[in-house]
Amino acid sequence: MTIPMLNKSKPKRIKPRSSRRVHIIAAAIAICCVVCQCGKDNPVTPQPPQPPSQAQPVNITSDSSHDDQNPAFSPDGQFILFSSKRNGSSGNLNLWVMTVTGAGASAVTNSSDSDNVNMPGSSWSKSGNRICFSSDRNGNDEIWTVMPDGTGFKRITFDDAPDWEPTFSPDGNWIVFQSNRDNNWDIYKININTGNTIRLTNNAADDWEPNWSPVGNRIVFQSNRTGNWDIFVMNADGTGQQNITGNPAEDTDPSWSPDGSKIVYSSNYGGLAEADIFVVTSDGGGTPIQITNNPAYDGAPSFSPDGKSIAFESNRSGNLDIWIVEISTSFSNGVSIEKAPVRKKTKPGLKDDRRKLKKKWRHLKDRETSYSTPTSLFNYFHSSF
Ligand SMILES: [Ca+2]
Ligand SMILES: [Ca+2]
Numbered sequence: 001m002t003i004p005m006l007n008k009s010k011p012k013r014i015k016p017r018s019s020r021r022v023h024i025i026a027a028a029i030a031i032c033c034v035v036c037q038c039g040k041d042n043p044v045t046p047q048p049p050q051p052p053s054q055a056q057p058v059n060i061t062s063d064s065s066h067d068d069q070n071p072a073f074s075p076d077g078q079f080i081l082f083s084s085k086r087n088g089s090s091g092n093l094n095l096w097v098m099t100v101t102g103a104g105a106s107a108v109t110n111s112s113d114s115d116n117v118n119m120p121g122s123s124w125s126k127s128g129n130r131i132c133f134s135s136d137r138n139g140n141d142e143i144w145t146v147m148p149d150g151t152g153f154k155r156i157t158f159d160d161a162p163d164w165e166p167t168f169s170p171d172g173n174w175i176v177f178q179s180n181r182d183n184n185w186d187i188y189k190i191n192i193n194t195g196n197t198i199r200l201t202n203n204a205a206d207d208w209e210p211n212w213s214p215v216g217n218r219i220v221f222q223s224n225r226t227g228n229w230d231i232f233v234m235n236a237d238g239t240g241q242q243n244i245t246g247n248p249a250e251d252t253d254p255s256w257s258p259d260g261s262k263i264v265y266s267s268n269y270g271g272l273a274e275a276d277i278f279v280v281t282s283d284g285g286g287t288p289i290q291i292t293n294n295p296a297y298d299g300a301p302s303f304s305p306d307g308k309s310i311a312f313e314s315n316r317s318g319n320l321d322i323w324i325v326e327i328s329t330s331f332s333n334g335v336s337i338e339k340a341p342v343r344k345k346t347k348p349g350l351k352d353d354r355r356k357l358k359k360k361w362r363h364l365k366d367r368e369t370s371y372s373t374p375t376s377l378f379n380y381f382h383s384s385f
């Protein structure tokens, strides 16, 4: 159908304004009618916003029937550091490295003791190319560093109490970790050159799993000081502690986006039976964005250095594996969440002893039952991300 043209052969004449307005309105209505008619045949008829493409996570340790967990990217984004029981050392975790496709997995540590990386994030320092981890190889859990090839072990802490969950400062000079050396779980940082140790939190509740911002000025951690696990952010000197989740869900395992603007974490937000992966702004100003959507447990998430994907652990395959989900379109075109399967209650997942402890702790707490509604697709489209 063609659009009728105005008759240009008629001489121009001045019309009263009111008359011109009537004609302009009439012309606009006519054009609208024509466009609507064309729309019946025209495939470019304006459409409402379409849901974004839904990225499906990929299992990069499907070749392993053992538990693989706690993925942390190498500084160049080419490798993943993780902990695994795949070398069969009496069920203890050891550190492993593989490519981001899951190829070429090799053991960094091969100990009958228990070696753990922190929750993902900055466990692999660009400065000096060193990995930090906790291990009880000397009788109690201490912080150690090692080269990615398994050489150059260096013990960092010397305290009878458990010292867990270390991550590096961006300059590689400090490690932040959790310890109950003062008979209470708090966050500490230690200078790996001088041993100077500074207590950053001093709260009767449990402060766990610190992660140093790639930007360097802040540290994220989880605390149950509100009666449930929430994500807190503080300055690197321990000041300015701020709850950025503040909801009755169990919010755990936080780590940073490369630019420091977002926190990725694990949560049962919205009353989920098992946790999924979520993202919030690090200033606490936004509604949680749901990244994964699966009835199994998803946890221990970590942004890739380019910010385009998130690695996490999940038992959705039947054992704990490392999964990666592309989020390259998530925050630029709205959001890309995993397509939701039909949810059903699953058996408790296989988790390491620390996770079992965490789970046990959760059940001991009074659980709040009122959950806010998860972010809808509408909100995704109108998110500030
Ligand atoms: Ca596995
Ligand atoms: Ca210790």
Ligand SMILES: [Ca+2]
Residues within 6 Å of the ligand: 184, 185, 186, 201, 202, 203, 204, 205, 206, 207
């Ligand atoms: Ca504490």
Ligand SMILES: [Ca+2]
Residues within 6 Å of the ligand: 228, 229, 230, 231, 245, 246, 247, 248, 249, 250, 251
């Ligand atoms: Ca919470």
